[in-house]
Amino acid sequence: MTMPLAEATRRMQNWAERRLPALTRYRRPESLPIELHRRRIYIVPTGLGMAFGVLLIVMLAGALNYANNAALLLTCLLGAACATSMLVAFRSLDGLRLTAIQPNHAIAGQPLILQLHLDAGTRVRQAIRVDIDGQTQAFAMPAHGQLALPLAIATTRRGWQPLPRLRLWSSWPLGLFQAWSWLYPEQSVLVWPRPETGGPPPRLPADDPMHQRLHHGEDLAALRDYRAGDPQRRIAWKASARHDSLLVKDFEQPLPRQEWRLDWRHLPGLDNEARIARLARWLGEAEAQGRPSSLWLPGDDISHGAGPAHYARCMSALARLP
Amino acid sequence: MIRLRRTQRKEALLDNRAFDLLCLTAAVVLCLHAVHLPLWLTAGLAAVLGLRWWQRQRKPGRAPIYLKLPLVVLLAVTVIFYYGNIFGREPGSALAVGLLILKLLETETPRDAKVGAAFACFTLMAALLADQGMVATFVVALGLLPALAALRALQPARLAASFLRELLPGLGLLAAAIPLSLLAFVLVPRLDSPLWGAPPAQQARTGLSDRMSPGDFVDLLTDDRPAMRISFEQAAPSPAQRYFRAYVMSHYDGRRWTSAQTGRQPAPLESTDSVAYRVTLEPNDQRVLPALDVPLEAPPAAALGADREVMSSKSIQDPLTYALRSALHYRLQAELDDATRRRTLQLPTGFNPRTQALATQWREHYGNHDDTIVQTALSLFHNGGFNYTLAPAPLGRDAVDDFLFATHEGFCEHYASAFTVLMRAAGIPARVVTGYQGGYWNKLGNYLLVRQSDAHAWSEVWLAGRGWVRIDPTAAVRPERVSLGASAVAASQAAWQGLNWLQEFRNRWDVVNRWWSQGVIGFDALRQRGLLTPFGVHDTDTTTLSVLLAIGSVLFAILGLTWALWQRRDTDPLRAAMQTLERKLARVGVMRRSSEGPQHFLLRAARALPTQRVELDRLMKSYLDLRYAHAVPPPESLRGFCQAVRDFRPRHVVK
Structure with a gap:
């Protein structure tokens, strides 16, 4: 029952946007900041507003029929108050500014959090709602207030994703009229690639002579069998006496996290997306272990580093790949 | 009106503030009608209202159907038995008040609350059918406040306010609506004869008798x-x-x-x-x-x-x-x-x-x-x-x-x-x-x-x-x-x-009652026709009235739109002066881009207007100084800057 209705509404809306340029005028992407003003705020009565109108007509008919001027005055007062509430609804949107949109990072398939930075201007804003991506969120701001409103949008694939059209609307103060304005900020958000769920670890650069240096620590960690080349002073003579073979004191080696050199070229035989997914997983693991990493991509070479900023830089580079 | 079947659709629950305001609305309606309702009915409805409020404070939930339905039937039956019929002013308003209070029994969602608040407005008007005195009218008009506040309370994300403060914005709304309502009151064409029979009130009044x-x-x-x-x-x-x-x-x-x-x-x-x-x-x-x-x-x-x-x-x-x-x-x-x-x-x-x-x-x-x-x-x-x-x-x-x-x-x-x-x-x-x-x-x-x-x-x-x-x-x-x-x-x-x-005061006060009685209650079809007599029109007919009403409404719409579009000037004089400067420069074709800072903008302006380079340079320096060198700009320098902006006359460059 509801599905055909929703379908009809959607088709109606599409038709209206095609036919009525005034409504679609601001569907063109526009640069921030966006200030709402009279030429882009529309207002219609809500369902309650229509019902209230019918009620007012009934009251008017009753008052006129009984020639009751006091009731007529009350009806006029209520009707005029309703009409005034329309202006209040308009004023609650008029002058509201969307100053910036600050996207957070998200991996494809996960919701992406946007921070909408809003400026109230000189008026108090109450019960303003934002529709974005099929969800609604309400907020209020005092006069001269600023607000960062977190909103989540769905993501599907990596890469640049234009922001969806968003609608600011309000039925303040009485819910009889709905004022709204469509915003289409000219801004895209970068969605990071989704890492693969499992796979081999990166090939360690074992052949690199730099990395064969042993790091001897101070503390005794264990005893192990003698291997040719172990220095004599490290043989545990007392312990060896009770064993068949020589034992050597092994000191802990607090190796600094070995750097991962992640390279696009070291992953042959995979298609681009699979490579990106694998590199993303490795970057994630490196970040989780606090291991420094470097990344070579076609057209981009990120020297080694660690920490969230480095991770974000690498992931963004991956996301931007064609 | 009374819903028999529980709706399946999930809807957000009504918050307590909105429900309290709605209960207050119903209580006000009941008080205003108590004058002409029989005492036992008033007491019974008040008890239902109080119990419902108490019940919802403890645990929200609709009253069950086996409670609602008998109450509705009981209400209808008692009204019919007491008044003899169900039509006419008095039984009608008794029934309406009863239904309003019974509606609260099942008010759990914003939708129910909207219906309740709108219906409360109707029952408030019905209270005036019994008594159209000035005091009664004012009290009834004030009775609209909790209803309006209840409608406001249904809106999400409001700034927090105390219970009493919730009522004030409604007062402002009603006060703003007074001029338009008076215009409509004067110009809405009155009926010469009633559309449907108005049965006379059966109440006995004391007075002279034959x-x-x-x-x-x-x-x-x-x-x-x-x-x-x-x-x-x-x-x-x-x-x-x-x-x-x-x-x-x-x-x-x-x-x-x-x-x-x-x-x-x-x-x-x-x-x-x-x-x-x-x-x-x-x-x-x-x-x-x-x-x-x-x-x-x-x-x-x-x-x-x-x-x-x-x-x-x-x-x-x-x-x-x-x-x-x-x-x-x-x-x-x-x-x-x-x-x-x-x-x-x-x-x-x-x-x-x-x-x-x-x-x-x-x-x-x-x-x-x-x-x-x-x-x-x-x-x-x-x-x-x-x-x-x-x-x-x-x-x-x-x-x-x-x-x-x-x-x-x-x-x-x-x-x-x-x-x-x-x-x-x-x-x-x-x-x-x-x-x-x-x-x-x-x-x-x-x-x-x-x-x-x-x-x-x-x-x-x-x-x-x-x-x-x-x-x-x-x-x-x-x-x-x-x-x-x-x-x-x-x-x-x-x-x-x-x-x-007290008696003396009441005698003097009566001049207001007389004014009300003559100006408002006595403003009938006959007086309305003579409305334009001072302007030489002796019989103002319905068409003229409608045209006047339309013209008046348009005038009020213009007035209202002016108010709606009016924005308070920015209170920061420095920013206001800068905006003035921007407007002046825009007139000679130097527009400030949204991404442009004041320094870049004024430098570009100086390049575009070479004859005024020195002046613009000075303006830029003093703006930057005022804006960024101080937490609060010194007032005399600020005044100097504003004066300089006022005196600045951009001249077109002859190319």
Whole structure:
């Protein structure tokens, strides 16, 4: 029952946007900041507003029929108050500014959090709602207030994703009229690639002579069998006496996290997306272990580093790949 | 309206604040209707409301269907049984109030609350069908506040406010709506005849009646509701002349006086002068229109009776205004015809033997001097130890005998009745007249306020050569009753003399009631047609009114839009000055880009306007200094910058 209705509404809306340029005028992407003003705020009565109108007509008919001027005055007062509430609804949107949109990072398939930075201007804003991506969120701001409103949008694939059209609307103060304005900020958000769920670890650069240096620590960690080349002073003579073979004191080696050199070229035989997914997983693991990493991509070479900023830089580079 | 099936759709629950406001709305509606609802219904509905509120405070949830349905049926049945039917103003509003409160039983979602708040507005209007006084109207208008606040409370994400503060924005909204509502009120075309039958209200009102027996007036004399207001075209008559005749009663059956409509021509009247005045009569369910002394002719839709009382063609259900002319010095019915003489001498046989004997004795003693007999009777009242009291001893079968010879106490009805019986027994044609006497002269509004407590009864006797002459026997006992009015007499009787100032205040305050009654309640189709008379249009028809209404609405729409579009100027003078500078530069084609800082912008402007490079450079430096070098810019430098911006005149570059 509801599905055909929703379908009809959607088709109606599409038709209206095609036919009525005034409504679609601001569907063109526009640069921030966006200030709402009279030429882009529309207002219609809500369902309650229509019902209230019918009620007012009934009251008017009753008052006129009984020639009751006091009731007529009350009806006029209520009707005029309703009409005034329309202006209040308009004023609650008029002058509201969307100053910036600050996207957070998200991996494809996960919701992406946007921070909408809003400026109230000189008026108090109450019960303003934002529709974005099929969800609604309400907020209020005092006069001269600023607000960062977190909103989540769905993501599907990596890469640049234009922001969806968003609608600011309000039925303040009485819910009889709905004022709204469509915003289409000219801004895209970068969605990071989704890492693969499992796979081999990166090939360690074992052949690199730099990395064969042993790091001897101070503390005794264990005893192990003698291997040719172990220095004599490290043989545990007392312990060896009770064993068949020589034992050597092994000191802990607090190796600094070995750097991962992640390279696009070291992953042959995979298609681009699979490579990106694998590199993303490795970057994630490196970040989780606090291991420094470097990344070579076609057209981009990120020297080694660690920490969230480095991770974000690498992931963004991956996301931007064609 | 009452939902029988639980809706499946999930909806957000109503928050407590909105529900509390809705309960308050319902309570206000109930209070306003309590005046005309039976007490048990009010109490029952109040109990339902309180229980529901208490229940929801503890645990939200709809009342179950097995509770709702019987309550609805019970409400309908009791209303039908009590009022006899379900249509009409009173049963209709009782039912509406009941349904509103029962609706709260199932109010759990914003949708229910919206329905409830809207319906509450309707029931508030219904309260005005019972009483359209000024105070009632104001109270009902204030009753809209909780309803509006409840609608506001349904909106998500509001700034927090205390419960009382929730009500204030509604007040502002209503205040802003007043001008438009007054325009609509004046211009909405009134109906000449009702669309559907308006059944008359069945409530009994106290007021004058076409029958009178001594003691009837007690309720009336303590009722201080306004009865009518009179404004005179010239000077008002003196207090002693302010007798407003309503009923003339000639028939006496030993207990009560009744007036009979004979259907004959009005009695002939010879008069030398006349007074023109306008009466605004409060509704009283009677047909009689009180008139000052003897009216010359009847107003429209009314007729003069045989004794020159004015009868409207239908009973007065709504406030009525009529204009009249009356004679103060006159000869009424100089020639008495036999039928009238018989009627006004008639006395029931076998009643009041001692009175009859006294009158006969006077007649024998004074012979044909009717005047002297009248004076003798008046001096009997004056000197015979008679008392004026509103709580006289009860009278027996021979009421006049008991009064004259035993109890010696009573008020106007007793005196008028006894005096008339005495006159008739002495052979002088006499009759009882009821109406109002006195009133409060409101200097502020220049009108006479007559209350129900000013009801009075007096006598008229027919004297040869003079016609019917008004004799007020009460004046013989209590002269101040006539000179100062009923309140003076009542005050001396009442224990609460300290409340005199209250009465005085109410008398003065009545000018507002009169203004309301004339300006608002009395603004009918007729007055509306004459709306444009000062502009030369004598009959403003519906089309003209509609056009005017449309024009007025457009004007108000423009006014409202101006207000809506008006934005307060930025309070930061530095930013305002910068914006002025931007506007000035934009006029010569240097627009500030949204991504451009002040420095870049002004440098670019300096490049575009080389002749004013120095000036712009200085402006830029001082702006940057004011904006970034100080937390709060020093006021004198700020003023200097603003002045420099004002003086700056960008000149076009001749290319």
